Amino acid sequence: MTLSRPAKWAFGLMAMVCLAFIYVPLVVVVINSFNASQVFSWPPQGFTTEWWHAALTNPGARSAALSSVLIAGAATLFALVMGSLVAFALGRYSFFGRQTVSLLIILPLALPGIVTALALRTAFKPWLGTSWEWFGVAVGPTVIAAHATFCIVVIYNNVIARLRRMGTSPEEASMDLGAGVFTTFRLVTFPLIRPALVAGAVLAFGLSFDEIVVTLFTAPADVTTLPIWIFQSLFRPNQGPVVNVVAALLVLISVIPVYLSQKLSGDPGHAGGRM
Amino acid sequence: MPEATQVSSTADAADAAVAVALRGLTKSFGDVVAVDGVDLDIYDGEFLTLLGPSGSGKTTVLRMIAGFEMPSGGRIELSGRDVTRQAPFERDVNTVFQDYALFPHMSVLQNVEYGLRVKKVAKGERRQRALEALASVQLAGFEERKPSQMSGGQRQRVALARALVNRPSVLLLDEPLGALDLKLREQMQVELKELQRQVGITFVFVTHDQEEALTMSDRIAVFNEGRIEQVGTPAEVYERPTTAFVAGFVGTSNLLQGSAAEKVLGHTGVVSVRPEKIRMVNVLDSPAEGEHSVVGVVRDVVYVGAATRFVVDLEGGGYLVSLQQNVETSSMEVMGMRGRQVRLVWSRDHEFRVADVT
Numbered sequence: 001m002t003l004s005r006p007a008k009w010a011f012g013l014m015a016m017v018c019l020a021f022i023y024v025p026l027v028v029v030v031i032n033s034f035n036a037s038q039v040f041s042w043p044p045q046g047f048t049t050e051w052w053h054a055a056l057t058n059p060g061a062r063s064a065a066l067s068s069v070l071i072a073g074a075a076t077l078f079a080l081v082m083g084s085l086v087a088f089a090l091g092r093y094s095f096f097g098r099q100t101v102s103l104l105i106i107l108p109l110a111l112p113g114i115v116t117a118l119a120l121r122t123a124f125k126p127w128l129g130t131s132w133e134w135f136g137v138a139v140g141p142t143v144i145a146a147h148a149t150f151c152i153v154v155i156y157n158n159v160i161a162r163l164r165r166m167g168t169s170p171e172e173a174s175m176d177l178g179a180g181v182f183t184t185f186r187l188v189t190f191p192l193i194r195p196a197l198v199a200g201a202v203l204a205f206g207l208s209f210d211e212i213v214v215t216l217f218t219a220p221a222d223v224t225t226l227p228i229w230i231f232q233s234l235f236r237p238n239q240g241p242v243v244n245v246v247a248a249l250l251v252l253i254s255v256i257p258v259y260l261s262q263k264l265s266g267d268p269g270h271a272g273g274r275m
Numbered sequence: 276m277p278e279a280t281q282v283s284s285t286a287d288a289a290d291a292a293v294a295v296a297l298r299g300l301t302k303s304f305g306d307v308v309a310v311d312g313v314d315l316d317i318y319d320g321e322f323l324t325l326l327g328p329s330g331s332g333k334t335t336v337l338r339m340i341a342g343f344e345m346p347s348g349g350r351i352e353l354s355g356r357d358v359t360r361q362a363p364f365e366r367d368v369n370t371v372f373q374d375y376a377l378f379p380h381m382s383v384l385q386n387v388e389y390g391l392r393v394k395k396v397a398k399g400e401r402r403q404r405a406l407e408a409l410a411s412v413q414l415a416g417f418e419e420r421k422p423s424q425m426s427g428g429q430r431q432r433v434a435l436a437r438a439l440v441n442r443p444s445v446l447l448l449d450e451p452l453g454a455l456d457l458k459l460r461e462q463m464q465v466e467l468k469e470l471q472r473q474v475g476i477t478f479v480f481v482t483h484d485q486e487e488a489l490t491m492s493d494r495i496a497v498f499n500e501g502r503i504e505q506v507g508t509p510a511e512v513y514e515r516p517t518t519a520f521v522a523g524f525v526g527t528s529n530l531l532q533g534s535a536a537e538k539v540l541g542h543t544g545v546v547s548v549r550p551e552k553i554r555m556v557n558v559l560d561s562p563a564e565g566e567h568s569v570v571g572v573v574r575d576v577v578y579v580g581a582a583t584r585f586v587v588d589l590e591g592g593g594y595l596v597s598l599q600q601n602v603e604t605s606s607m608e609v610m611g612m613r614g615r616q617v618r619l620v621w622s623r624d625h626e627f628r629v630a631d632v633t
Contacts (some may be wrong), residue, residue: 169376172343174371175363177390177441187393191380 004126017257026251033244055245064229065246067137071225072208074139075147076201082148083155091163109153117217120146124218131220140223151204158200162193202257210250225251280344291318293355294445295340296475300349309335311501312349317445319458322471322478326488327498330525333481336498337447340479341370342376344515354444368445369438373453375430377422383433398535408440408455409433411470425624428459435470445477453488485525489513497521514549519629522547527551527596530629531569535591539567545629550598552625558618568620569595583609587619595619 003011028042036046055061090102108116121128124142130136170192207232212227220230230246232241295317300479302310317323325333338344340351342363351359358366369390377386387408391401407413412432422430429453438446452460452467468491482488488495489509496506497520505512505521508584516522519530534546535604539547562568574594575586583604585597601609 167374169372169374171342171380172363173370173376173437174373174389174393176368177393177437178339178344178364179389179393180362180364183393186391188378193376199567 015111017179021171029244030248033248035244038238038241042151051245053239055242055249058242060224060229061226061242061246063137064224064226066135067139067224068209068226069148070137070139071143072205074144075151075205075208076143078148079151079155079204080197080201083152084159084270086152087156087159087163091160092168105156108149113213116149117146120149120214121217128218129220131222137262137275138220138222138224140218140220142218142220143215143223143225146218147208147211150211150214151161151208154204154207155197155200158196158203159193159202162196166192199261202261206254206257210254278465289434291320292318293308293317294321294353295479296350296352296355297336297340298350299531300336300339300351301347302332302339302344303347308501310346311337313501313503315496315506317477317479317504320475320477321493322468322480322491324480324482324488324492324495325498326482326485326495326525331498332501333483333498334449337479337481339371340445341368341447342366355551368447369432369441369443370447370449371431371438371451373377373449373451373487375422375429375434375451377433377437379422381421382418383414383420383422383425386422387432387437387440389437394441402438405436411473412436427454428463431455431463435467437488439470439474439476441475442474443525445479448478448480450481450483452482452484460487467491489525495525497524515627516547516629517546519545522627522629523627526550529596531589531593531595533592533625535569535589535593538591539569546626547629548595548621548626550584550596552621553595553597554620555587555599556618557599558616560618560620562618562620564618567619567623569624570616570618571595573615573617576609576613578609585609585612585617587617611621 031044033051034047034049035044036050037044086101086105088100090105120142124145126143130138130142130163132137170188171184173183174188179187210227211225212231215225215228216231217224225233227245230243233243293316295315297313297315297317300310303442304391309330313332313336324429327333332550337345339346340353342358342361342365349359350357353366353368378389381389384402384405386619387405388401391404394496396404406415406418409418412435414429414432414436416435417425417429417433420575422433425433431454434451448467452463455463464487465479480488480491489512492509494508495504495512497512499520504518505516507515512521512525516525519528522528522530527550529550530545530547531539536546537543560569568592569589570588571589572596575584577584577586578601580601581600585599586594587597588594599609
């Protein structure tokens with residue numbers, strides 16, 4: 001399609017406005033993390049790395065970050081196993097009620113977070129006080145289980161899409177050439193779905209890492225994930241700049257998984273992981 | 276519908292060992308009967324084609340021989356051994372898939388080596404055999420390519436090499452040329468046939484393309500609605516179709532039936548005459564001894580270069596197609612035939628009674 005010059009400018013401008021709308025607030029956060037002022041202020045009053053130093057040595061922030069990583073990691077691992085098993089069951093076998101099961105698995109992603117959170121809190125009531133200590137920080141099994149409910153959806157979606165796209169013929173070809181069921185899985189099926197697993201895992205990890213609603217409802221009192229820490233710190237005096245630093249760090253860190261999932265998922269030429 | 280003929284027609288076939296035997300083979304998917312009692316002997320070293328329209332059950336039969344589908348009834352024997360309940364990896368057959376089904380994450384060499392690798396053939400030997408197989412399909416030098424970097428025709432050859440390297444007793448081919456363009460398809464038909472002669476492996480080939488079947492096969496089994504209508508050499512199937520379906524599917528449907536047939540034959544029935552066996556002459560000419568003729572009006576003239584197809588509406592109803600070589604005529608002349616009254620003449624030896632299905 002050829003566009004006239006004014007149309008090109010108009011479209012360019014619209015794209016710029018759209019991008020600015022998304023990214024200006026993020027840039028403000030990053031700039032503010034170097035802002036000499038104690039409070040959120042504009043324009044910046046001077047450059048300082050004091051807050052970065054404070055944040056990186058803040059024990060609360062550090063243990064919250066570790067707690068988030070552990071919880072997201074555990075939830076992702078659990079979801080990887082469950083999500084792919086379900087995807088194989090629904091993608092490779094037809095049985096009565098398959099459509100219903102498929103819908104029930106995807107549903108949690110569409111439900112309002114607050115409803116899920118409330119339901120899980122009620123269901124997990126007897127175990128809400130339980131927390132485990134991993135690597136010196138408190139980790140709640142209830143939080144892991146709660147996060148896994150939506151992580152499973154992400155993994156499931158990625159794997160089943162991949163299974164549908166590749167069809168059954170590579171596996172049939174493998175068995176036709178003399179490979180048994182396990183050899184076929186090891187040499188053909190697994191290598192072919194691996195990109196979907198990685199993309200799904202990265203997305204699931206990201207979802208769990210910045211989850212706050214479900215976490216607030218299901219976390220034991222001594223478990224503080226990074227989003228909860230940020231949320232609590234906002235109301236404490238003098239923590240504003242440190243929160244900015246943590247937020248700025250998260251922006252930088254979250255670019256990596258998005259890039260990875262785009263890069264790793266699927267065939268060349270195909271767009272990245274599906275949500 | 277007549278019983279499917281199962282009698283072999285090739286001269287030496289009776290002596291050859293049976294490579295694949297199908298006995299009362301049946302397959303239903305829910306309420307749909309895809310394969311309905313197929314009996315067939317496929318002989319060692321022959322090129323047998325399962326020919327039929329889509330949905331006729333030919334691919335399902337192939338998939339049951341490979342072991343991808345479990346029969347609902349009946350038996351499959353490979354070299355006299357019952358394999359009906361065996362898994363694909365327990366059978367000495369290999370398949371060339373319609374979509375090739377190459378492993379996208381492996382190189383061409385790894386694809387071809389796969390069968391030997393899972394059978395634990397020593398590395399040196401399997402490399403040697405894989406290279407030979409690739410050379411036999413003119414793909415030497417492509418070892419390190421990925422399937423995605425190759426054309427359709429090349430992938431097709433990789434799929435062939437990957438199957439043949441295992442030296443199976445039977446090679447199953449599921450419409451392997453379907454995705455190729457016409458020129459390449461014709462070239463591959465010749466190469467495939469040549470390759471089959473060289474390796475001497477039994478080929479079971481599925482296609483819906485009657486020309487492909489006639490070109491390549493030693494014998495053809497014509498499928499319709501889950502049953503075999505006729506088994507025979509290409510010449511037998513083409514020249515002596517036993518049912519109206521075979522007459523119509525293999526070649527142009529050219530049936531003389533109803534009152535037009537009665538007028539010619541003197542009794543009711545359906546006969547089939549191939550278009551190229553029908554001469555078109557002046558209405559006033561009378562047929563010679565041993566010939567049949569009908570009078571009709573040329574409805575349509577289709578100029579196809581080397582020949583011309585005339586569609587002639589018959590006096591007694593119905594129509595016949597006559598194919599005339601353009602030996603001395605030009606396109607201008609043949610086009611002028613439209614609307615003319617003509618007489619169609621053919622030798623009685625070239626007409627065949629077929630079972631009436633209507």
